[in-house]
Amino acid sequence: MPEPVVLHTADRMRECVREWRASGQSVALVPTMGNLHAGHLSLAGLARSEADRVVATIFVNPTQFGAGEDFEAYPRTLDEDLAMLSAAGTVDAVFVPEMSEIYPFGAGEAVRVSMPALSRELCGASRPGHFDGVASVVCRLLNVATPDVLVLGLKDYQQLILVERMVADLGIGVRVVSGPTMREPDGLAISSRNRYLTDDERSRAPALYAALNKVVVALRDGAGDYRALQQAAEDELRGAGFEPDYVEVRCAADLARPNGRQPPDELVVLAAVLLGKARLIDNLHVRGAEPARIQLRRSENS
Amino acid sequence: MPEPVVLHTADRMRECVREWRASGQSVALVPTMGNLHAGHLSLAGLARSEADRVVATIFVNPTQFGAGEDFEAYPRTLDEDLAMLSAAGTVDAVFVPEMSEIYPFGAGEAVRVSMPALSRELCGASRPGHFDGVASVVCRLLNVATPDVLVLGLKDYQQLILVERMVADLGIGVRVVSGPTMREPDGLAISSRNRYLTDDERSRAPALYAALNKVVVALRDGAGDYRALQQAAEDELRGAGFEPDYVEVRCAADLARPNGRQPPDELVVLAAVLLGKARLIDNLHVRGAEPARIQLRRSENS
Numbered sequence: 253m254p255e256p257v258v259l260h261t262a263d264r265m266r267e268c269v270r271e272w273r274a275s276g277q278s279v280a281l282v283p284t285m286g287n288l289h290a291g292h293l294s295l296a297g298l299a300r301s302e303a304d305r306v307v308a309t310i311f312v313n314p315t316q317f318g319a320g321e322d323f324e325a326y327p328r329t330l331d332e333d334l335a336m337l338s339a340a341g342t343v344d345a346v347f348v349p350e351m352s353e354i355y356p357f358g359a360g361e362a363v364r365v366s367m368p369a370l371s372r373e374l375c376g377a378s379r380p381g382h383f384d385g386v387a388s389v390v391c392r393l394l395n396v397a398t399p400d401v402l403v404l405g406l407k408d409y410q411q412l413i414l415v416e417r418m419v420a421d422l423g424i425g426v427r428v429v430s431g432p433t434m435r436e437p438d439g440l441a442i443s444s445r446n447r448y449l450t451d452d453e454r455s456r457a458p459a460l461y462a463a464l465n466k467v468v469v470a471l472r473d474g475a476g477d478y479r480a481l482q483q484a485a486e487d488e489l490r491g492a493g494f495e496p497d498y499v500e501v502r503c504a505a506d507l508a509r510p511n512g513r514q515p516p517d518e519l520v521v522l523a524a525v526l527l528g529k530a531r532l533i534d535n536l537h538v539r540g541a542e543p544a545r546i547q548l549r550r551s552e553n554s
Numbered sequence: 555m556p557e558p559v560v561l562h563t564a565d566r567m568r569e570c571v572r573e574w575r576a577s578g579q580s581v582a583l584v585p586t587m588g589n590l591h592a593g594h595l596s597l598a599g600l601a602r603s604e605a606d607r608v609v610a611t612i613f614v615n616p617t618q619f620g621a622g623e624d625f626e627a628y629p630r631t632l633d634e635d636l637a638m639l640s641a642a643g644t645v646d647a648v649f650v651p652e653m654s655e656i657y658p659f660g661a662g663e664a665v666r667v668s669m670p671a672l673s674r675e676l677c678g679a680s681r682p683g684h685f686d687g688v689a690s691v692v693c694r695l696l697n698v699a700t701p702d703v704l705v706l707g708l709k710d711y712q713q714l715i716l717v718e719r720m721v722a723d724l725g726i727g728v729r730v731v732s733g734p735t736m737r738e739p740d741g742l743a744i745s746s747r748n749r750y751l752t753d754d755e756r757s758r759a760p761a762l763y764a765a766l767n768k769v770v771v772a773l774r775d776g777a778g779d780y781r782a783l784q785q786a787a788e789d790e791l792r793g794a795g796f797e798p799d800y801v802e803v804r805c806a807a808d809l810a811r812p813n814g815r816q817p818p819d820e821l822v823v824l825a826a827v828l829l830g831k832a833r834l835i836d837n838l839h840v841r842g843a844e845p846a847r848i849q850l851r852r853s854e855n856s
Contacts, residue, residue, distance in 0.1 A: 262725055356722060357670070363689070363723040366666040368659070387665070395725040420658060421665040423564055423697040 256308075256343045258334065262353045262396045265307070268345055269397055277304035280429075281399035282343075283390060286310040287327040287444040288336050291405055291434040296342040298431040299403040307397050308337060309347040314359045316385030322529075327444055347397065354392050364388045365422075367414055370507055374410050375524055375533065378497050386411055387418045394424055402426045407433040407441050409522060409535045413507050433534070435461070441534045448530035457527060459492040464521050464536045467501065471516040471538050478510065489525055497524035497531070504537055558610075558645045560636065564655045564698045567609070570647055571699055579606035582731075583701035584645075585692060588612040589629040589746040590638050593707055593736040598644040600733040601705040609699050610639060611649040616661045618687030624831075629746055649699065656694055666690045667724075669716055672809055676712050677826055677835065680799050688713055689720050696726055704728045709735040709743050711824060711837045715809050735836070737763070743836045750832035759829060761794040766823050766838045769803065773818040773840050780812065791827055799826035799833070806839055 259265045269279055280303035282295050292308075299306040310333055317323035330348065337343045355362045364384050370376070371383035394402065402419070404412045416428050434442045439461035440454075449457060463485045470481055478501040485499040503510050504520040517539035524533045561567045571581055582605035584597050594610075601608040612635055619625035632650065639645045657664045666686050672678070673685035696704065704721070706714045718730050736744045741763035742756075751759060765787045772783055780803040787801040805812050806822040819841035826835045 266727060354725075357719070361670045363670060363720050364668040366668040366686075368663045368665060384668075392725045395727065398727065417659070418665050423656075423694045425568065425697065425700065 278400040280401040300342045313389040453528045495526040499523040580702040582703040602644040615691040755830045797828040801825040
C-alpha cells in the first residue's frame with residue numbers, strides 16, 4: 253500500500269472522498285487527537301476491514317478541553333504519527349486540519365452541538381462542556397469526510413455512547429463501529445495521557461484496571477449493591493494513591509443507571525481517576541471482560 | 555410532471571434520495587412548516603431551477619417555539635398543502651415526518667445545535683432558543699435528505715443568515731440559495747401567521763412594510779443616525795396600533811451592527827412587531843428594495 257496522503261484543508265478532504273465515491277468505494281473515518289499508539293492503530297486496522305478506504309484525522313480539538321485542562325500540554329507528535337500510520341499501512345489519507353478549517357469562525361464563537369443530560373454525568377460532571385466539544389468536532393469531521401463508517405474506541409466509552417446518540421438523533425447517515433481497548437501487559441489501558449505519569453505513578457497505574465476487574469468479578473458473582481461496590485473500589489483506589497473521580501456501574505447499552513434488575517452481562521463498570529498530573533479513564537463490560545479472574549490475578553501480582 | 559410522492563419516514567426519504575443520486579441527479583431541499591402560500595411556492599420554483607429533483611418538507615418543529623408561543627395553534631393544513639404542491643408541479647417528493655422521525659429521543663432530550671451570539675439578538679432576544687431550534691431541525695433535515703442545495707426565504711432573514719452560518723461552521727456540504735419575499739398587493743409580506751389577523755388588523759398590517767420602506771429611503775438619502783431612524787419607525791408603528799419588538803438597521807452580509815462606515819447598499823432594515831395575536835416580521839435590503847419610493851407611495855395610499 254502506498255504512503256497515506258496528508259490533507260490539510262477541508263476542501264481537499266472533500267475532493268479526495270468525492271473521487272473515491274465516484275469509483276464506488278466506501279470510506280471509514282478514524283478521528284484522533286494524534287500522539288498515536290497501539291489503540292489508534294487497532295482502530296485503523298478495524299476501519300480497514302469495514303470499508304474500501306480509510307481516513308484518519310489528527311486534530312487536537314480545543315472545544316473539548318476545559319479551562320485549566322491540558323489543551324496546551326497535550327502531546328503533539330505529527331511526524332511520529334505519520335510514520336506510524338505509514339508503517340501500519342492501513343490508512344489511505346490523513347486529515348490534519350488547521351484550526352481555521354474546523355472552526356472557521358473561531359472556536360469561541362463556534363456553532364456547538366449540545367448534548368443531552370448524559371453528557372453532564374460521569375466524566376461530564378467534572379469536565380463541563382467536554383462532550384459538547386467532542387460532539388462539535390465529530391459532527392464537523394463527519395460533514396467534511398462524509399464517511400460510511402465511523403470507528404471509535406471502547407476505551408472512551410461514554411464518548412462512544414454519546415457520539416452514537418448524536419448520530420442517531422441528528423440523523424447522520426454513518427454506521428458507528430467500536431474497537432476494543434488496548435492494554436499494556438500489566439493491564440493499564442493504553443492512552444496518550446499515560447505519558448504524564450512518573451515512573452512511580454506508572455508502576456501503580458494498573459491498580460485502576462485491577463479495581464475495575466474486582467467489581468466485574470463481584471457483579472458476576474451476583475453482587476447487587478452497586479453503591480457498596482463503587483465505594484469499595486474508590487476506597488481501594490484512594491489507598492493506592494489515586495484520587496478517584498468516580499467508579500460507577502451503569503447499563504452498557506445507554507449508560508443509564510441500572511435499577512438492579514439488569515442481568516450482570518448488560519452492565520459496564522467505568523472509572524476516572526487522577527494520578528499525578530494524569531486523568532486516567534477505563535471501563536470494563538461485565539460481558540466480554542473474560543478472563544477477568546486471570547487478569548485480576550495477574551494485575552495483583554504485577 | 556407526476557404527483558409528488560409523500561414520504562413519512564427518514565428511511566424512505568434517504569432511500570428516495572439514494573435512488574436519485576444513483577442516476578446522477580442533484581437534489582434541492584425546501585424546508586417548510588406547512589400552511590403553504592405563494593412564498594413557499596416561489597421557493598419550490600427556485601429549487602426546481604437549481605437541481606434535478608426537489609424535496610419539500612412539512613414539519614411543524616416544536617423546538618423552535620418557546621413557551622407560550624403558537625406551536626399548538628400553528629395552522630396545519632396538510633391536504634391543502636399537498637394539493638397546492640401537486641398543482642404547482644415543482645416538487646418531486648414531500649417529506650412529512652412524524653415527530654419521532656425527527657426527534658427519535660424526544661424533543662425535550664434532543665441533541666441540539668447551539669448557535670452563536672447573533673441567535674440571541676433581534677428576533678432571538680424575544681424568542682430565546684428559537685434559532686437553536688431552527689438549527690436543530692434544519693441540521694436533521696439536511697442529514698436525512700443530504701441535498702446539494704438548500705432553499706430558504708429572504709423573509710426570515712435572520713434565520714437565513716444563521717442557517718448559512720451553521721452550514722459553513724459545521725462544514726455541511728450544501729449550497730444555500732435564497733428566494734425573495736412574496737408580498738400582498740398592499741405590500742404585506744405573505745406569512746402563515748397573517749391568518750391570525752382580524753380584518754381590522756389586516757387592513758393596518760401594510761404599515762410595517764411602509765415603515766421599513768421609509769427607513770430604506772432615508773438611508774439611501776444619506777441618513778446616518780440609525781438610532782433615530784429606528785426610533786422614528788418604532789414610534790410610527792406604535793402610532794399605527796402595532797407593538798413594535800424592534801426595528802434595526804444592520805449589515806446585510808452578517809447582521810452585524812453597522813459602524814456607520816458601510817455604504818447604504820450593504821445595509822438591511824429588519825423589524826418584528828406584534829399586531830393582535832400575530833407576531834409579524836419583515837425586512838428590506840437597501841440594495842434591491844427598488845422601487846422603494848413607488849412602493850412607499852402605494853402603501854401610503856392604500
